[in-house]
Amino acid sequence: xxxxxxxxxxTCWNCPAAKFKGNVDFRGCGQSRRIVPKGEDKxxxxxxxxxxxxxxxxxxxxxxxxxxxxxxxxxxMLEDMRVMILGMxxxxxxxxxxxxxxxxxxxxxxxxxxxxxxxxxxxxxxLVPIPNMTRRLEAATEELGVTLNFRRMDLGNRKKLREFIExxxxxxxxxxxxxxxxxxxxxxxxxxxxxxxxxxLATLGLLHIMRDVVPMTSxxxxxxxxxxxxxxxxxxxxxxxxxxxxxxxWDDREWSMGGEMTPRDPHSFYHVSKxxxxxxxxxxxxxxxxxxxxxxxxxxxxxxxxxxxxxxxLRTRLDYxxxxxxxxxxxxxxxxxxxxxxxxxxxxxxxxxxxxxxxMECMVRLITSPPEPGQYDVVNQVSGLHKIKDVADTVARxxxxxxxxxxxxxxxxxxxxxxxxxxxxxxxRKLPQEHGFEPSVPVEKEVERMFELLSQDHIKQRIKEKKHxxxxxxxxxxxxxxxxxxxxYQPGEKEKGDYEGKLDTE
Amino acid sequence: MEVNIDNIDEEINDSEKPVFALFxxxxxxxxxxxxxxxxxxxxxxxxxxxxxxxxxxxxxxxDKFDIKGVPTFITFNGGEExxxxxxxxxxxQLTKMIDEVVxx
Numbered sequence: 001x002x003x004x005x006x007x008x009x010x011t012c013w014n015c016p017a018a019k020f021k022g023n024v025d026f027r028g029c030g031q032s033r034r035i036v037p038k039g040e041d042k043x044x045x046x047x048x049x050x051x052x053x054x055x056x057x058x059x060x061x062x063x064x065x066x067x068x069x070x071x072x073x074x075x076x077m078l079e080d081m082r083v084m085i086l087g088m089x090x091x092x093x094x095x096x097x098x099x100x101x102x103x104x105x106x107x108x109x110x111x112x113x114x115x116x117x118x119x120x121x122x123x124x125x126x127l128v129p130i131p132n133m134t135r136r137l138e139a140a141t142e143e144l145g146v147t148l149n150f151r152r153m154d155l156g157n158r159k160k161l162r163e164f165i166e167x168x169x170x171x172x173x174x175x176x177x178x179x180x181x182x183x184x185x186x187x188x189x190x191x192x193x194x195x196x197x198x199x200x201l202a203t204l205g206l207l208h209i210m211r212d213v214v215p216m217t218s219x220x221x222x223x224x225x226x227x228x229x230x231x232x233x234x235x236x237x238x239x240x241x242x243x244x245x246x247x248x249x250w251d252d253r254e255w256s257m258g259g260e261m262t263p264r265d266p267h268s269f270y271h272v273s274k275x276x277x278x279x280x281x282x283x284x285x286x287x288x289x290x291x292x293x294x295x296x297x298x299x300x301x302x303x304x305x306x307x308x309x310x311x312x313x314l315r316t317r318l319d320y321x322x323x324x325x326x327x328x329x330x331x332x333x334x335x336x337x338x339x340x341x342x343x344x345x346x347x348x349x350x351x352x353x354x355x356x357x358x359x360m361e362c363m364v365r366l367i368t369s370p371p372e373p374g375q376y377d378v379v380n381q382v383s384g385l386h387k388i389k390d391v392a393d394t395v396a397r398x399x400x401x402x403x404x405x406x407x408x409x410x411x412x413x414x415x416x417x418x419x420x421x422x423x424x425x426x427x428x429r430k431l432p433q434e435h436g437f438e439p440s441v442p443v444e445k446e447v448e449r450m451f452e453l454l455s456q457d458h459i460k461q462r463i464k465e466k467k468h469x470x471x472x473x474x475x476x477x478x479x480x481x482x483x484x485x486x487x488x489y490q491p492g493e494k495e496k497g498d499y500e501g502k503l504d505t506e
Numbered sequence: 507m508e509v510n511i512d513n514i515d516e517e518i519n520d521s522e523k524p525v526f527a528l529f530x531x532x533x534x535x536x537x538x539x540x541x542x543x544x545x546x547x548x549x550x551x552x553x554x555x556x557x558x559x560x561x562x563x564x565x566x567x568x569d570k571f572d573i574k575g576v577p578t579f580i581t582f583n584g585g586e587e588x589x590x591x592x593x594x595x596x597x598x599q600l601t602k603m604i605d606e607v608v609x610x
Binding site for chain 1: 510511512531532533534535536537538539540541542543562563564565593594595596597598599
């Protein structure tokens with residue numbers, strides 16, 4: 001890998017401080033409308049919002065050359081870059097807020113505490129205790145010496161959101177403010193509608209605000225690998241768009257598919273909301289020259305980053321209930337309390353995953369390497385592919401060997417409608433090749449960190465209090481019934497299945 | 507090579523080899539992918555000159571070359587347009603287009 005920072009060659013064309021001057025073609029539709037007046041034969045000019053004394057110039061200064069872009073931990077960063085995090089109280093939002101602030105970014109954020117409410121609705125609580133936002137903000141100042149500009153608000157409140165964006169003028173917006181939960185969206189009509197209202201409509205409103213107030217700001221929108229589904233043909237899951245050499249053949253003819261959106265096959269109403277977002281953002285980029293990374297994140301897990309581990313009041317939440325507990329987080333929590341790990345169905349499902357710490361590094365790299373005007377781009381943010389039953393084995397093995405536990409695994413009736421045995425090839429080339437990202441946290445390492453944190457008595461006590469939230473009761477069929485146990489087995493007992501995941505990074 | 511409104515005439519008219527041009531835009535996902543193919547072609551072939559022009563940064567290009575959609579691929583020989591294709595093309599289709607101008 002080259003020594004040069006990943007974003008050294010990016011230019012004003014990518015920079016949120018560049019303001020277009022003169023005739024800008026905000027095209028009305030697609031790829032064929034021509035609305036630039038005749039006789040306009042100049043190159044596009046910009047003005048630098050940070051250095052207006054430069055006047056109008058071509059957008060060609062590289063980040064390496066520009067004094068506003070200074071060397072940071074992960075490549076060049078725009079000095080005092082203003083980043084707004086939507087959903088700052090959440091598992092990812094809080095973690096990213098601290099990481100960015102600690103690296104010198106000016107961080108602002110909003111949250112309406114939906115996640116806290118939803119988890120409470122389930123009758124659960126975060127396993128790792130977190131204080132309220134007032135205390136979180138104080139702790140950030142006391143422990144890290146940083147100030148976070150937080151406002152409590154609903155993403156769907158366009159008036160308030162617009163005012164806040166006008167006030168802060170963020171140079172990057174990270175959108176973590178969606179309800180991130182498949183089972184929650186499958187509870188009943190009310191939940192499905194609430195997930196789609198919050199996720200789809202609020203994001204659509206956000207796009208309009210960005211068009212009007214901060215069109216040069218990049219939108220980093222959290223998508224999910226679950227948008228793609230798991231095609232039984234084994235077709236690779238490309239990064240959102242077909243690669244240049246993909247061809248559609250039919251009736252003895254062929255067409256290039258390069259750059260077209262790849263098929264989506266969501267598997268819950270929540271995943272559908274993410275697919276709908278994808279199309280809305282794609283259109284926003286096309287109509288208004290917005291710019292966005294749609295980040296197809298694998299299943300996230302873990303408890304550690306340098307910042308959250310510094311003080312108990314800086315910790316991020318960790319959910320383990322059937323709704324909001326992601327699989328690795330759920331497994332480790334169950335292991336601590338001697339509950340057999342709950343594998344749904346065959347356990348042969350293969351999923352892309354990534355540890356919290358690695359995911360946060362990816363985000364910093366993407367924030368500091370904005371797309372070009374109008375560019376809609378997709379990254380598959382995964383560091384490895386894992387079979388669910390292998391993850392259960394790993395968690396059980398770590399628990400048994402290093403923490404003297406006696407962890408078993410139970411296969412349950414699958415409450416979901418999904419393929420339980422399938423091939424899986426994931427293409428994830430952009431983060432390593434274009435953004436200089438190298439994963440540094442293997443599953444086993446993060447699982448150990450989790451055991452260490454969660455084994456503390458006061459945390460174990462919290463699992464005991466809420467044991468009833470672990471077994472799945474939310475079925476895709478709509479029936480409310482706890483999943484039956486199909487079998488209980490010891491780690492390492494199961495034979496290898498037919499399929500292995502293939503991660504394509506080169 | 508990336509060209510702009512100021513030097514594109516020179517690059518096309520003064521070229522000793524036939525010219526293969528890609529007109530593209532940042533917002534066009536098909537263009538971003540086509541750039542990969544075009545770069546491969548540029549590396550592999552020395553019998554043509556490959557140029558790329560961003561029609562958003564260089565707004566006059568659309569009128570000048572009557573670009574009605576992106577990506578647009580145009581081949582030139584001796585400064586004259588030989589062929590053009592609009593919309594994403596596979597490498598095989600582009601190679602055919604280039605072979606035709608080279609073998610003319």
